[in-house]
Amino acid sequence: MASMADMSSSGYSYEEIQSIATNILTHTKHQPKVGIICGSGLGGLADMVEQHDTINYSQIPEFPASTVPGHEGKLVFGLLQGKAVVLMRGRFHYYEGYPMWKVAMPVRVMKAMGVTTLIVTNAAGGINPDFNTGDIMIIKDHIDLPGLTGECVLIGKNDRRFGPRFPATVDTYDEELRNLAKQISVELGYGNIMREGVYIMIGGPTFETVAESRLLRTFGADAVGMSTVPEAVVAKHGGLRTFGVSLITDMVTLDYDKVRNTTHEEVLEVGRRRAGDLQKIVSNLVGQMTV
Ligand SMILES: O=P(O)(O)O[C@H]1O[C@H](CO)[C@@H](O)[C@H]1O
Numbered sequence: 447m448a449s450m451a452d453m454s455s456s457g458y459s460y461e462e463i464q465s466i467a468t469n470i471l472t473h474t475k476h477q478p479k480v481g482i483i484c485g486s487g488l489g490g491l492a493d494m495v496e497q498h499d500t501i502n503y504s505q506i507p508e509f510p511a512s513t514v515p516g517h518e519g520k521l522v523f524g525l526l527q528g529k530a531v532v533l534m535r536g537r538f539h540y541y542e543g544y545p546m547w548k549v550a551m552p553v554r555v556m557k558a559m560g561v562t563t564l565i566v567t568n569a570a571g572g573i574n575p576d577f578n579t580g581d582i583m584i585i586k587d588h589i590d591l592p593g594l595t596g597e598c599v600l601i602g603k604n605d606r607r608f609g610p611r612f613p614a615t616v617d618t619y620d621e622e623l624r625n626l627a628k629q630i631s632v633e634l635g636y637g638n639i640m641r642e643g644v645y646i647m648i649g650g651p652t653f654e655t656v657a658e659s660r661l662l663r664t665f666g667a668d669a670v671g672m673s674t675v676p677e678a679v680v681a682k683h684g685g686l687r688t689f690g691v692s693l694i695t696d697m698v699t700l701d702y703d704k705v706r707n708t709t710h711e712e713v714l715e716v717g718r719r720r721a722g723d724l725q726k727i728v729s730n731l732v733g734q735m736t737v
């Protein structure tokens with residue numbers, strides 16, 4: 447199945463996605479309504495899930511392996527604040543060498559399992575000079591840089607059962623959920639580190655040069671990372687309600703006199719220090735949202 451789909455650019459067929467979802471559901475007693483994708487170093491959210499059933503990606507023949515440190519490669523089903531959820535503890539990135547459709551394929555599987563709301567989290571570099579390392583940014587909008595240059599996740603034959611040929615993406619990130627998250631953050635005492643802004647996806651795996659960071663800033667981006675956008679686009683295509691949040695793990699270099707190297711270890715370290723705050727916000731959001 448995998449090799450056939452790899453050869454076309456549009457990925458698994460509708461029937462294949464349904465069958466992957468049905469097979470996965472045989473491993474759990476839960477019927478998830480909310481899907482959560484954990485960013486680099488942010489998988490700890492899974493530890494808050496009660497009555498959990500865990501499935502390794504290696505048990506799902508159609509799922510690729512997670513190759514990035516900080517992404518464990520497990521699906522975790524269970525209850526978060528009383529709501530049935532499925533968490534991806536480990537996501538797939540384009541720079542790992544997977545075709546774009548495969549990076550976002552689990553979102554279609556989640557929908558086929560009954561998920562109606564998707565929460566995407568990530569670690570990102572801060573571009574907006576008003577941001578600080580450790581800030582949490584609610585994603586208001588995104589810039590699909592690979593998509594704009596011909597690598598949109600939806601390229602290929604379109605099956606209308608997944609969604610329309612030309613989906614609108616202006617309201618990809620649900621306003622009601624963004625407002626609820628802001629309210630929760632203030633109530634939890636995180637008002638001072640809470641931001642809202644535009645996430646831009648680059649292909650990676652290189653971190654940005656100074657000139658590239660300056661370019662991304664002129665594009666209107668507040669934070670940069672190498673994920674999330676394909677997942678959000680596939681979710682929007684499929685009619686899922688989406689909420690996105692970035693942990694700002696470092697600030698990009700916009701000044702040649704202040705050049706500093708970002709490393710993945712630093713990203714994971716900030717993740718370790720601040721993941722708890724992000725987890726509290728996300729779990730409360732799940733608890734308070736209507737599903
Ligand atoms: O977006 P997530 O998966 O959080 O990971 C981010 O962290 C990695 C770089 O350190 C890149 O993969 C970037 O996208």
Ligand SMILES: Nc1nc2[nH]cnc2c(=O)[nH]1
Pocket residue numbers: 569570571572653654670671672695696697698708713
């Ligand atoms: N500068 C930078 N920092 C990150 N932290 C996590 N992802 C990224 C990225 O793509 N760029």
